[in-house]
Amino acid sequence: MTADALPPADRHAMRARAFVATSLSGGRTVVSGLGSAPPLTFRQTGARTVHLVSTAAGPLGGDRLRLDLDVAPGTSLDVGSVASTLVLPGEGESHLLITARVGAGASLRFAPEPTVLAAGCAHRLTVRLALAADARVLWREEIVFGRYGERPGRCHARFDATSDGRPLLRQEHVVGDPALDTSSAIYGTARCVGTTLVTPLVTPGPACREAVVGDGVAVLPLAGPGVLVSALAPDAVALRDRLEWGEALASAPSGAG
Amino acid sequence: MSAHHDDHHHAPDGHGRALRLGVGGPVGSGKTALVAALCRVLGPSTRLGVVTNDIYTTEDADFLRAAGVLDGERILAVETGCCPHTAIRDDIAANLDAVETLEHRFGPLDLVIVESGGDNLTATFSRGLADRQIFVLDVSGGDKVPRKGGPGVTTADLLVVNKTDLAPMVGADLGVMARDAAAVRGDRPVLFTSIRREPEVAKVAAWVSVQLRAWSERPVSAG
Amino acid sequence: MHPALLLLTDSRLPAGGHAHSGGAEQAVASGAVHDLPSLSAFLRGRLHTSGRVATAFAAACCAACGAARAAPDAPPGTPPWTGLDAEADARTASPAQRAASRIQGRLLLRVARRVWPAPALDSLALAVPDPHHPVALGAAAHAAGASPGDAALAAAYHAVTGPATAAARLLGLDPVEVHRLLADLAPDLKELASLVSGPETAWAELSAHSAPALDLLAERHARAAVRLFVS
Numbered sequence: 185m186t187a188d189a190l191p192p193a194d195r196h197a198m199r200a201r202a203f204v205a206t207s208l209s210g211g212r213t214v215v216s217g218l219g220s221a222p223p224l225t226f227r228q229t230g231a232r233t234v235h236l237v238s239t240a241a242g243p244l245g246g247d248r249l250r251l252d253l254d255v256a257p258g259t260s261l262d263v264g265s266v267a268s269t270l271v272l273p274g275e276g277e278s279h280l281l282i283t284a285r286v287g288a289g290a291s292l293r294f295a296p297e298p299t300v301l302a303a304g305c306a307h308r309l310t311v312r313l314a315l316a317a318d319a320r321v322l323w324r325e326e327i328v329f330g331r332y333g334e335r336p337g338r339c340h341a342r343f344d345a346t347s348d349g350r351p352l353l354r355q356e357h358v359v360g361d362p363a364l365d366t367s368s369a370i371y372g373t374a375r376c377v378g379t380t381l382v383t384p385l386v387t388p389g390p391a392c393r394e395a396v397v398g399d400g401v402a403v404l405p406l407a408g409p410g411v412l413v414s415a416l417a418p419d420a421v422a423l424r425d426r427l428e429w430g431e432a433l434a435s436a437p438s439g440a441g
Numbered sequence: 442m443s444a445h446h447d448d449h450h451h452a453p454d455g456h457g458r459a460l461r462l463g464v465g466g467p468v469g470s471g472k473t474a475l476v477a478a479l480c481r482v483l484g485p486s487t488r489l490g491v492v493t494n495d496i497y498t499t500e501d502a503d504f505l506r507a508a509g510v511l512d513g514e515r516i517l518a519v520e521t522g523c524c525p526h527t528a529i530r531d532d533i534a535a536n537l538d539a540v541e542t543l544e545h546r547f548g549p550l551d552l553v554i555v556e557s558g559g560d561n562l563t564a565t566f567s568r569g570l571a572d573r574q575i576f577v578l579d580v581s582g583g584d585k586v587p588r589k590g591g592p593g594v595t596t597a598d599l600l601v602v603n604k605t606d607l608a609p610m611v612g613a614d615l616g617v618m619a620r621d622a623a624a625v626r627g628d629r630p631v632l633f634t635s636i637r638r639e640p641e642v643a644k645v646a647a648w649v650s651v652q653l654r655a656w657s658e659r660p661v662s663a664g
Numbered sequence: 665m666h667p668a669l670l671l672l673t674d675s676r677l678p679a680g681g682h683a684h685s686g687g688a689e690q691a692v693a694s695g696a697v698h699d700l701p702s703l704s705a706f707l708r709g710r711l712h713t714s715g716r717v718a719t720a721f722a723a724a725c726c727a728a729c730g731a732a733r734a735a736p737d738a739p740p741g742t743p744p745w746t747g748l749d750a751e752a753d754a755r756t757a758s759p760a761q762r763a764a765s766r767i768q769g770r771l772l773l774r775v776a777r778r779v780w781p782a783p784a785l786d787s788l789a790l791a792v793p794d795p796h797h798p799v800a801l802g803a804a805a806h807a808a809g810a811s812p813g814d815a816a817l818a819a820a821y822h823a824v825t826g827p828a829t830a831a832a833r834l835l836g837l838d839p840v841e842v843h844r845l846l847a848d849l850a851p852d853l854k855e856l857a858s859l860v861s862g863p864e865t866a867w868a869e870l871s872a873h874s875a876p877a878l879d880l881l882a883e884r885h886a887r888a889a890v891r892l893f894v895s
Binding site: 519520521522523524527528531532533534535537538 | 676677678679680681682683684685767770771774775830833834891892893894
Binding site for chain 3: 343344345350351352354357363364368371374379395401402408412415
């Protein structure tokens with residue numbers, strides 16, 4: 185399965201920007217802006233739901249892609265994807281930048297399918313999330329270290345979330361150095377890493393202030409207003425199970441869980 | 442973190458704080474029983490806190506809490522990373538922090554007892570942590586222990602030889618122990634107890650009371 | 665390297681470090697660390713994640729003390745401690761790790777204030793009585809006369825020596841072999857200290873390398889019925 189991790193012959197490095205914006209109309213959310221550019225193509229699949237559909241292979245080495253989400257105050261948006269993202273090698277590094285602004289009283293659920301690091305890829309993923317003080321977010325990221333039986337390429341993901349201008353969560357995940365990937369301090373025997381940032385609408389009660397640990401997953405109340413579900417797993421199915429288990433705990437109203 | 446807290450980091454000067462009493466000695470000699478007894482006897486007249494140094498888990502702290510001799514919140518447990526003697530002698534930071542946390546939460550206090558994890562005969566408390574220290578032996582360790590000495594036996598402010606009721610069964614000669622202890626300790630006191638038989642530990646409690654009085658009445662030093 | 669760095673990094677510094685294993689105790693308990701090679705991988709991973717963040721913050725805090733002092737018309741230097749501490753918080757998702765870092769920071773700060781009294785340390789104690797350890801270490805290094813690069817080196821060293829010693833005790837490993845592992849990490853220590861960014865770098869951009877397994881180990885350890893180390 186490693187030989188086919190080559191760029192498609194008809195595909196060259198791309199620069200593309202896609203965006204989604206919501207606004208409030210008559211007390212209801214409308215998707216008021218939707219811009220696609222291959223390979224990033226959005227389809228609106230519900231009143232307040234959009235899905236990323238792949239209209240080209242990749243990201244591919246050399247690509248510079250950008251995705252901007254603007255969730256206006258009081259609105260809600262659900263972003264998914266129809267398939268996992270396969271990051272392929274190419275000419276140099278691929279870079280995907282995702283920015284999201286979530287306004288006061290707004291709600292964003294961002295839960296695309298996993299990013300799979302094909303052999304030989306070199307990827308940078310940068311996420312900047314700016315939340316209003318009472319914004320409600322579920323932001324899931326899953327990284328799979330290569331397709332089945334494949335050694336992953338390289339990936340450097342940086343995630344920065346601020347809440348009301350103050351730092352809430354800053355994380356970097358680096359994949360692709362075998363000596364570090366297999367360290368029992370970092371990923372150990374896992375082949376996937378995933379996180380979900382959950383910021384509840386209300387300040388979490390005592391039940392959410394205690395960390396909870398399951399098999400390969402931890403629900404971690406942050407110092408700021410939010411909870412991080414952090415999981416490691418041998419495969420993408422187990423990873424999703426673990427994250428969803430943690431998300432349910434993190435999203436439970438105070439007093440439950 | 443919000444700004445402008447009070448400065449909770451205590452100065453080393455001992456004025457205005459509780460007497461810190463270290464209780465050390467080998468595993469099983471009766472340290473925890475002695476601490477529980479002192480809490481029971483002194484508790485009604487003394488504002489108390491206790492810090493335990495368990496080797497594993499928080500067993501001693503849990504025992505003291507279960508004994509009900511002291512409000513459970515006034516008992517703090519310190520983990521010692523495999524090295525109970527380090528935590529009371531060389532790197533006393535965690536114990537000092539626990540003592541000061543108790544004083545900050547419940548102060549002013551009169552007495553904070555720091556019970557060491559069970560250790561060997563060389564373990565003593567740093568003077569930076571304990572103002573006075575008691576070393577607890579028991580007769581079942583053999584009547585040769587005082588003669589062998591070691592810093593705990595020789596330098597502790599009070600040596601308690603516990604479980605005297607077992608002396609006939611283990612063939613320990615209390616007279617030999619008293620003589621040997623006196624030889625290595627000079628004028629420093631030795632008390633023989635059986636905490637199981639005499640749970641009020643009157644002699645030890647009286648000694649602690651004298652120390653408490655001396656501590657509260659000591660002159661203010663220039664430094 | 666400033667000679668004070670030897671004192672700051674010495675395991676005999678009475679700042680409570682001996683009671684922390686940095687996740688090593690739980691890694692040993694789970695079987696993940698069981699011999700020298702697995703310990704080596706653990707240490708290398710720890711160094712390049714939480715160790716890397718620690719070097720960045722120790723250096724940034726040390727530099728912030730210097731900048732505050734150097735400001736010509738500024739009142740007695742008060743680095744923006746709460747901001748730095750909040751940035752450290754945002755990089756420490758695990759509550760158990762935050763608690764361990766803050767305990768060690770508080771104990772180090774207390775020692776540093778007695779050994780190297782300095783206005784910056786007093787202002788830190790007032791603003792954040794229990795700062796994250798790298799924040800306290802950076803401030804202590806500055807108070808002791810060391811440079812941001814020195815502070816970074818001290819932080820990197822601290823990230824691996826405590827866990828190494830803990831694992832040696834728990835597994836009964838040959839201490840000479842464990843020290844050989846640490847010696848093998850010397851180039852990594854040097855590299856990390858050299859990566860430290862200059863004072864113009866915004867704190868928001870400082871390293872945020874995370875270690876998901878360490879987070880899991882820390883939370884499991886905090887719930888363990890039997891443990892010898894605080895963390």
